[in-house]
Amino acid sequence: MPTDMEAALAGIVRAGRAPGLHGVVVTRGEDLVFEHYGEGPDVAWSGPLGTVTFGPDTLHDLRSVTKSVVALLYGLALARGHVPDPKAPLYAYFPEYRDLAGRTGLTVGHALTMTLGLEWDESVPYTSTANSEIAMETAPDRYRYVLERPIVEDPGTTWRYCGGASALVGGLIARGTGVPLEEFARTALFEPLGITAFEWARGDDGVAAAASGLRLTPRDLARIGRHVLESGSPWVSRMLTPYVTIGEGLDYGYQWYLGPDWVGGFGNGGQRLYLRPDLGLVVVVTAGRYNLPDDHATSATVLDEVVLPAFAPGR
Structure with missing residues (x-):
């Protein structure tokens, strides 16, 4: 073979x-x-x-395969009681953005499935801030950048490729566990699997x-x-x-x-x-x-x- x-x-x-x-x-x-x-x-x-x-x-860069690893990390955090169930309301776990009213229907599950219904465009090359993911990574506050995007579709109805959804999932893990995402990954997943070498790039906000x-x-x-x-x-x-x-x-x-x-x-x-x-x-x-x-x-x-x-x- x-x-x-x-x-x-x-x-x-x-x-x-x-x-x-x-x-x-x-x-x-x-x-x-x-x-x-x-x-x-x-x-x-x-x-x-x-x-x-x-x-x-x-x-080697994994690029968006990172998203799949983060979803696995979410489950490890959920089993430890650190993060909400996917059915939970999303904005309740980002309370500092209370000014973004009228979005109570969005759930954690909508972020996990990329069905948030938010305006988001990654069709532009990833070398340009016209690409929504790059704009998010260069924003002073990635979570506000994502959460304030206009709602253009009913949540849960349409899949729209969205790195911002993954950022929110990663943010929930970091907030719930009390440690940076990469540190939780190291202790909860990488070390138990015998993975000792990794790198995790950060945006302009250090996240x-x-x-x-x-x-x-x-x-x-x-x-x-x-x-x-x-x-x-x-x-x-x-x-x-x-x-x-x-x-x-x-x-x-x-x-x-x-x-x-x-x-x-x-x-x-x-x-x-x-x-x-x-x-x-x-x-x-x-x-x-x-x-x-x-x-x-x-x-x-x-x-x-x-x-x-x-x-x-x-x-």
């Missing part, structure tokens, strides 16, 4: 069909069944890194970017994926429940994408965490195709033409 994947990957790389590929990690059960690292230019959330030779210990700021090694992201597959916790079941349909054959749970037989997290540039519960399979792909319209083409090609054929029935 590893030989098959190695040959298939070499073929698509040679044909120029996996541009910007930085890393691939495939695990099944406790076994690391395939691993590949490349070399090329990369950037961190905060700036260029130059040409990087990637390896098992190289941290960890819950929407996109986490950096991990591909192996460690795979450990988190394995935890999701095997924990069996009520929260994971709730987190991976389809709450809103966002496309044909594609639903959304609590900050996780849900397909017919897979769940996953996607990040700008081609970052992907892909789980196949039926196969016990965890796949991590990292890439450097940031801000390109086809940024996920490389990770999709690796998944569809290298990894999944190796686990086809009868193999």
Whole structure:
């Protein structure tokens, strides 16, 4: 199986069909069944890194896969009684914004499912403050920036991609636990899984970017994926429940994408965490195709033409 994947990957790389590929990690059960690292230019959330030779210990931006990790952290905080149930009213936990009247219908669950109904636009490149997430990260108060956005749709009805929703979830964790988001992540999730190295970028206000700021090694992201597959916790079941349909054959749970037989997290540039519960399979792909319209083409090609054929029935 590893030989098959190695040959298939070499073929698509040679044909120029996996541009910007930085890393691939495939695990099944406790076994690391395939691993590949490349070399090329990369950037961190905060700036260029130059040409990087990637390896098992190289941290990589997860970009919006961070959101899926934050949703998992929310469940850990909820189990400890630190944060409200998703059915709770959202604005009640941000009492300093009482001046934002008429928003009592918004719940924590609306933030977790990105159905807040707020005006939000991330279609503009992430190099511009015209992008709502970048505007939030450069604002003096990220929570006010999000919470004062105009309501343009009935909450709970329409999915709108919104890094601000993730920021609110991260804020609830930090407020409820009494420690910064990255510190709670370290003690509640990373250290129990044996993850010792990570970075978490901060916005101009000094707050960890819950929407996109986490950096991990591909192996460690795979450990988190394995935890999701095997924990069996009520929260994971709730987190991976389809709450809103966002496309044909594609639903959304609590900050996780849900397909017919897979769940996953996607990040700008081609970052992907892909789980196949039926196969016990965890796949991590990292890439450097940031801000390109086809940024996920490389990770999709690796998944569809290298990894999944190796686990086809009868193999």
